[in-house]
Amino acid sequence: MIILGLILLVLGLVLGISILTTLGIILLVVGVVLAVLGSTGRAVAGRRHFF
Template identity: 75%
Template sequence: MLILGLILLLLGFLLGVQILWILGIILLVVGAVLFLLGSTGRPVGGRRHWF
């Protein structure tokens, strides 16, 4: 999710498409939260690991 957010963020910036920029930021934030919760060993959504 982090990589997809970064790709959308870059595409939105380079192409000048505002919705891609916004979606990229949202995916980066959600991916970072899931990564931090998963790295602390806390189960997220009933799962301990996200593959």
């Protein structure tokens, strides 16, 4: 999810499409939050790791 967010963010900035930039930022933030929660050992939605 983090990689997809980065790809969408870069594409949105290069192509000038604001919706891609917005989606990229949202996916990036959600991916980082899930990765941090998973790395602390806290189960999120019944899963300890999100890949």
